[in-house]
Amino acid sequence: MGWLRSRRLHYFLGGVAIVFVLLLLLRTIFLIGFSAVSPGEDHSWPLVLETLGVGVRFDLRLAILLMLPVMLLAWLPVWNSLRSSVLRWVGRLYLIIALAIVLLMYIIDFGHYAYLGVRLNASALKFIADAQISQQMLWETYPVVWITLAWLALLLITVGALIGLERLTFNRPAIRIGLWSRVWGSALMVVLVFLAILGRYTNINLENPVPLRWSDAFFAGDTQLGALGLNPVIFFYDTLAVPQQRYDLEQVRRHYPQVSEYLGVAEPHIEKLTLSRQVPQQPHRLAGDKRPNVIFVMLESLGTTAVGAYGNPLQPTPNLDRLAKESWFFRHFYVPVTGTAKTVWASITGIPDVSRQETATRNPLITRQHSLVNALEGYHKVYTIGGNAGWANMSALIRQSIDGVQLYEEGGWKAENVDVWGISDLDLFKETDEILRELPKDKPFFAYIQTAGHHRPYTIPPENDGFEVIDRPLEEVQAAGSQSVAQYNAVRLLDFNIGRLMELAEEGGYLNNTIFVMFGDHNTRIANIDYMKPAFEKLGLESNNVPLLIYAPGLLQPREFDEAVGLADLLPTVASLLGFEYENRTMGRDLLQPAPEGERVVPLVLREGSFPLIGAVTQDFLLQMNYDGTEPSLHDLDSDTPLDNVAEQHPEEYQRLLPLARGLYETSHYMLYENVRD
Numbered sequence: 001m002g003w004l005r006s007r008r009l010h011y012f013l014g015g016v017a018i019v020f021v022l023l024l025l026l027r028t029i030f031l032i033g034f035s036a037v038s039p040g041e042d043h044s045w046p047l048v049l050e051t052l053g054v055g056v057r058f059d060l061r062l063a064i065l066l067m068l069p070v071m072l073l074a075w076l077p078v079w080n081s082l083r084s085s086v087l088r089w090v091g092r093l094y095l096i097i098a099l100a101i102v103l104l105m106y107i108i109d110f111g112h113y114a115y116l117g118v119r120l121n122a123s124a125l126k127f128i129a130d131a132q133i134s135q136q137m138l139w140e141t142y143p144v145v146w147i148t149l150a151w152l153a154l155l156l157i158t159v160g161a162l163i164g165l166e167r168l169t170f171n172r173p174a175i176r177i178g179l180w181s182r183v184w185g186s187a188l189m190v191v192l193v194f195l196a197i198l199g200r201y202t203n204i205n206l207e208n209p210v211p212l213r214w215s216d217a218f219f220a221g222d223t224q225l226g227a228l229g230l231n232p233v234i235f236f237y238d239t240l241a242v243p244q245q246r247y248d249l250e251q252v253r254r255h256y257p258q259v260s261e262y263l264g265v266a267e268p269h270i271e272k273l274t275l276s277r278q279v280p281q282q283p284h285r286l287a288g289d290k291r292p293n294v295i296f297v298m299l300e301s302l303g304t305t306a307v308g309a310y311g312n313p314l315q316p317t318p319n320l321d322r323l324a325k326e327s328w329f330f331r332h333f334y335v336p337v338t339g340t341a342k343t344v345w346a347s348i349t350g351i352p353d354v355s356r357q358e359t360a361t362r363n364p365l366i367t368r369q370h371s372l373v374n375a376l377e378g379y380h381k382v383y384t385i386g387g388n389a390g391w392a393n394m395s396a397l398i399r400q401s402i403d404g405v406q407l408y409e410e411g412g413w414k415a416e417n418v419d420v421w422g423i424s425d426l427d428l429f430k431e432t433d434e435i436l437r438e439l440p441k442d443k444p445f446f447a448y449i450q451t452a453g454h455h456r457p458y459t460i461p462p463e464n465d466g467f468e469v470i471d472r473p474l475e476e477v478q479a480a481g482s483q484s485v486a487q488y489n490a491v492r493l494l495d496f497n498i499g500r501l502m503e504l505a506e507e508g509g510y511l512n513n514t515i516f517v518m519f520g521d522h523n524t525r526i527a528n529i530d531y532m533k534p535a536f537e538k539l540g541l542e543s544n545n546v547p548l549l550i551y552a553p554g555l556l557q558p559r560e561f562d563e564a565v566g567l568a569d570l571l572p573t574v575a576s577l578l579g580f581e582y583e584n585r586t587m588g589r590d591l592l593q594p595a596p597e598g599e600r601v602v603p604l605v606l607r608e609g610s611f612p613l614i615g616a617v618t619q620d621f622l623l624q625m626n627y628d629g630t631e632p633s634l635h636d637l638d639s640d641t642p643l644d645n646v647a648e649q650h651p652e653e654y655q656r657l658l659p660l661a662r663g664l665y666e667t668s669h670y671m672l673y674e675n676v677r678d
Helices: 009-031 045-074 085-116 122-141 144-170 179-198 214-218 225-229 233-237 250-253 256-261 318-327 340-349 391-401 425-438 474-479 485-508 534-538 567-577 651-675
Strands: 277-278 291-298 328-330 379-386 406-408 445-450 514-520 548-551 560-561 582-585 601-609 615-618 619-627 633-636
Touching: 009 045, 009 085, 009 144, 045 085, 045 179, 045 214, 045 225, 045 233, 045 291, 085 144, 085 233, 122 233, 144 534, 214 225, 214 233, 214 391, 250 256, 250 651, 256 651, 277 567, 291 340, 291 485, 318 485, 318 548, 340 391, 340 445, 340 567, 406 425, 425 445, 425 485, 445 619, 474 485, 485 514, 514 567, 567 582, 615 651, 619 651, 633 651
Parallel strands: 291 445, 291 514, 328 560, 379 406, 379 445
Antiparallel strands: 277 582, 328 548, 514 548, 601 615, 615 619, 619 633
16 A cells, blocks of 8 residues: 555546535536525426536546646656756646636636526637727626635645645655555556546446536526536637638528528518418328327438348338338438437437537537427427437437427436447347336326447347247358348338337337337448439448338328438428427428429438538439539439430439538528527
8 A cells, every 4th residue: 555655646636525525616606606596496406417527527637637737747767857947847837727717717607607697618719800899898797806815815825835835745854655556556556547537436437438518508408507517728729629700691591592492481580580380280280189109219320222122132120110001101301410419319300410520419508409399388398319419419418409308318327328328229128118107197208219239240139029030141241232131120120129119119109109110320321222212322322321210000001202301301290290389490391281493302421530521412313513513414313324414314403402402501500500409
């Protein structure tokens, strides 16, 4: 235990404790003086304490990160701050500057929250553009002199305490510590520091450790309560990745006439950019006094190429194939952008996630969206995922956008994890079924089940209700749309589990009173598939083209849809089927309503990154262009040479799709921010 007497260790732990106490003091000041949370009145004490617990873990992370550079100076092998007064002063100067900046950010955060009701974030940088006006406003509004004195006092007290700690520990006579004691002591400290920075101490998935993120502060879905759990310095850093130029307002206005017509805006107004529509109760609503349940099943990485009903010759999906014959079956269904978090976003918000950096779920300024899930009044709302919903900060969107949602994720399941993505899909279906059966029967439920099994590493769990792996030649499965034999069997397992879900629903007594909306997340690209149209591979459409089945055996008659439809259309269609009146502020449209543009058009992003390739697709054509509108071209999806530009052969279709491709893309950017709830 000799390592416990280390001077460096004592200084590090003491320094972290001093900074941590300072941050706790600042958090207390925020709670008492600035927070809109009133414990015991508007918010229960358990929720407030749990939120504060999240914030305290952020504070500990920041305290450790602030002290690490000083400790690196102390742990240098030969020339270090224990032996060199120069390095000690370097460390002191760093602490003075770092703590001065941190304290200043807290002061700005307090004023920012008091004025706008939002914690400090990167959007505050816009005030730099009007620095003189902002400076004068601050001087005339706030007691700047007293605030400056308080800032200096806190800084001097904290730095003085740290310098005193340094002298108390570094100037102490050295004690020789044995090699093995240093080795295992150092290893233990690395683990403890890692866990403290990670911010999670239970149910840690070592294969995919998800650190504590800003979205965890919003676990209750309450914006004011969530603000209490943020750390302004860490939150400001997280929001620096958010692009400051939100959207191109000029382009939104330029294409507003076409987009407003596309959306069916009753009273378009180009100055106000009106996009919302009041949708009355539709004549095609389902009959009956009791509204049915709704279950969305997101099928991870499942494209049309893997499904027998869409032409796969190996027919690895007998359950989906059977359901397709008994469902509303959509042959030309597209997700607007590939990627799991982007699919979750569009399915919940009705807006394509056209963010160029990261995903919209990672942008803390826009995750509280208006969602048509909330139009389903009187419904229990449940979201289940086998892994951690904090991945890509999806939990922030789910909790903040769906009122009263019950989110079940990794750490809350009875089953054990089978891989990096959490429990198996079969266990997810079984435990979700238990949750749904136990819900009070006073009202129907809306459930969203997010699968993950059809994803690398394509795990086949040992407990799988008798599912058997089939070993086929690699060439055979690749010719049929799978990249490997493991992926082929993962498709089969996903289909097997869908069959089990239907059996569980029948046993639970809700099969015939439920609308199942089963849709692919995205597709994995694969080349040289004979049963696909050449256009899908050569133009990259196979990544966006995924299956969609709306299955309701006791409610809907089988029907096949040939027009192109998109992910954003799901919630408006379901809300109309259920007979709700609702306000639609997004890109989605009821699929049973005629499309104002004629044959339906679906917006797509075909290539992501800093210079996206965007498009508008119909049943027969794709118009694609660069994100800035350059190099547009029209392509025939039924052609054997789909790369040919057929704009001259089909000038009317070209002129119809040209403004929609750019307009829907630019308007989606606009909607991401304008659909945010107050």
